Amino acid sequence: MSDSKIIFYNAVVCPYAQRAAIALRESAAQYETINIDLANKPEWYKDINPDTKVPALGVEGQNIAESLVIIEYINDRFPEANLLPKEAIRRANVRFVIEFFTTKINGVFFKYLFGSQDEAAFEEFDKEINASLVRLDQLLTQQSATGPYFLGNEFSLADIAIAPFFLRILGFSKVYLKDYQFKAIKTHPRLEEFINGITTRPSVTETYIGDEEYVKRFSERHNLTKK
Ligand SMILES: N[C@@H](CCC(=O)N[C@@H](CS)C(=O)NCC(=O)O)C(=O)O
Numbered sequence: 001m002s003d004s005k006i007i008f009y010n011a012v013v014c015p016y017a018q019r020a021a022i023a024l025r026e027s028a029a030q031y032e033t034i035n036i037d038l039a040n041k042p043e044w045y046k047d048i049n050p051d052t053k054v055p056a057l058g059v060e061g062q063n064i065a066e067s068l069v070i071i072e073y074i075n076d077r078f079p080e081a082n083l084l085p086k087e088a089i090r091r092a093n094v095r096f097v098i099e100f101f102t103t104k105i106n107g108v109f110f111k112y113l114f115g116s117q118d119e120a121a122f123e124e125f126d127k128e129i130n131a132s133l134v135r136l137d138q139l140l141t142q143q144s145a146t147g148p149y150f151l152g153n154e155f156s157l158a159d160i161a162i163a164p165f166f167l168r169i170l171g172f173s174k175v176y177l178k179d180y181q182f183k184a185i186k187t188h189p190r191l192e193e194f195i196n197g198i199t200t201r202p203s204v205t206e207t208y209i210g211d212e213e214y215v216k217r218f219s220e221r222h223n224l225t226k227k
Pocket residue numbers: 013014015016017038052053054055065066067068
């Protein structure tokens with residue numbers, strides 16, 4: 001079954017789905033894309049993913065879901081793309097930074113975006129997000145003194161999992177948070193190089209719908225207003 005065709009259930013607006021889209025582009029996978037309209041999901045999609053979320057992948061006669069599971073699957077099935085290092089400890093480091101980013105940076109950012117934005121909430125957000133970004137810079141420099149990626153020159157699952165969210169965090173900050181500037185990025189060159197590296201990689205830019213379109217669709221869906 002290893003050469004069976006892959007079906008990719010996508011929604012271009014979704015950062016989780018973009019993880020799968022990037023991994024597919026980085027591998028030699030042959031695949032067909034089916035776009036799911038999240039505002040009007042087809043009835044049959046619950047048979048593909050009972051949770052009715054994107055992304056999902058039809059592979060080897062089954063359907064798999066969850067973006068991190070999907071990108072690991074793509075790495076396992078197309079090892080020649082080298083999306084994970086071979087050494088156990090470096091694999092652990094890749095997985096750790098993904099977990100760290102998801103809980104500490106995404107978590108803090110989206111909690112503030114959707115929550116109260118009064119003075120006290122802003123103070124807490126500003127402190128927490130910059131502290132987490134400084135920690136991310138430490139994780140980056142522990143891997144490699146220079147970028148542009150988490151592992152230095154090697155593009156990996158860490159970059160794939162993080163890039164879609166950094167694009168959106170930066171885009172949202174411009175539109176919803178009065179062009180909020182992250183102090184930690186300006187003062188940590190390795191972090192800045194990493195963000196530039198992952199957000200300009202062709203597989204990332206080619207799978208992103210752009211800040212303007214993304215923000216428009218996201219604000220309609222979540223009733224957010226520009227600040
Ligand atoms: N934990 C999931 C999250 C996927 C997710 O939340 N996808 C959203 C779109 S970004 C979705 O399909 N939501 C269902 C809906 O909007 O109805 C993953 O990593 O794949």
